[in-house]
Amino acid sequence: MSELKSYQHYNVGDHLDEITQVVEQTMIDAYADASGDVNPLHIDPEFAKTTFFGRTIAHGLLTLAFVSRVLSAWNWQGWAYGGELNVSFLGPVYPGDSVRVSGEIDEIVERDDGVYARCQLACFCGERVVVKGFVICKISH
Amino acid sequence: MSDYVKYSSMSEGDDFLDPVPSFEVTKECVDKYIKATNDGTKELTVDDEQGRRVAPPMLAAVYVIDALRTRVGPPGGIHAKQQFKFHRPAYIGETLFTTAQVLKLYERKGRNYVEMTTETRNQHGELISSGMITRIWGKEG
Numbered sequence: 001m002s003e004l005k006s007y008q009h010y011n012v013g014d015h016l017d018e019i020t021q022v023v024e025q026t027m028i029d030a031y032a033d034a035s036g037d038v039n040p041l042h043i044d045p046e047f048a049k050t051t052f053f054g055r056t057i058a059h060g061l062l063t064l065a066f067v068s069r070v071l072s073a074w075n076w077q078g079w080a081y082g083g084e085l086n087v088s089f090l091g092p093v094y095p096g097d098s099v100r101v102s103g104e105i106d107e108i109v110e111r112d113d114g115v116y117a118r119c120q121l122a123c124f125c126g127e128r129v130v131v132k133g134f135v136i137c138k139i140s141h
Numbered sequence: 142m143s144d145y146v147k148y149s150s151m152s153e154g155d156d157f158l159d160p161v162p163s164f165e166v167t168k169e170c171v172d173k174y175i176k177a178t179n180d181g182t183k184e185l186t187v188d189d190e191q192g193r194r195v196a197p198p199m200l201a202a203v204y205v206i207d208a209l210r211t212r213v214g215p216p217g218g219i220h221a222k223q224q225f226k227f228h229r230p231a232y233i234g235e236t237l238f239t240t241a242q243v244l245k246l247y248e249r250k251g252r253n254y255v256e257m258t259t260e261t262r263n264q265h266g267e268l269i270s271s272g273m274i275t276r277i278w279g280k281e282g
Contacts, residue, residue: 031178034178035174035207039218041219051217057219080230086224
């Protein structure tokens with residue numbers, strides 16, 4: 001395995017195209033319906049008031065769907081066919097929050113079966129980091 | 142008898158899903174997911190060379206959670222960490238089978254954590270995705 005500074009049009013330090021998505025309760029409800037995850041913490045304001053959060057929060061996996069949009073636009077082939085995602089959920093996304101997804105290539109390595117890039121990922125609600133982690137995708141096709 | 146899985150009933154190494162549930166990747170569920178997550182990825186709108194339509198990689202959030210829903214924790218539980226490896230995207234028309242195993246059980250700051258590994262294959266046994274979920278178990282009444 002050898003480290004590279006760049007490969008084709010991919011370079012260490014490159015930033016992925018960011019997206020920003022406003023999350024309203026209607027989106028959370030639609031995601032609950034689409035995913036079947038009807039945990040009342042996400043969709044029942046009265047129940048959510050009794051929890052640590054005090055109000056409903058978005059599904060963590062809804063936030064990951066936004067991450068997937070960024071990665072699909074960056075490198076569909078590498079993401080959908082072999083992509084490895086590893087993230088921690090650090091804070092809640094509340095209805096009305098605007099989620100910004102960012103990523104930066106911090107490593108490019110050549111393995112026996114191809115060249116891979118690792119991107120550090122972060123999702124922000126304002127200054128708050130709500131998701132942090134990384135993804136590894138093949139960039140030689 | 143409670144209608145959820147009690148933390149104390151689980152042991153490390155347990156097969157969490159028995160019997161293994163199935164999930165049909167229908168056009169309806171894929172379209173619903175794409176709409177709910179506002180995903181405009183162009184590869185999701187066209188058939189491949191073999192006339193197949195791929196589902197978004199993060200549909201894993203739906204079929205894995207759907208599988209886990211057959212043995213849910215108490216309301217109020219949340220995701221702490223998520224790992225996914227997408228071996229390939231699922232196609233519309235496939236039937237997916239997800240297995241899950243309890244990897245680790247531990248307590249931190251008065252909260253119960255459950256780490257589970259998951260593996261999803263299609264009706265022919267082809268590997269679609271594998272992952273690891275860390276959930277903070279909801280408070281048991």
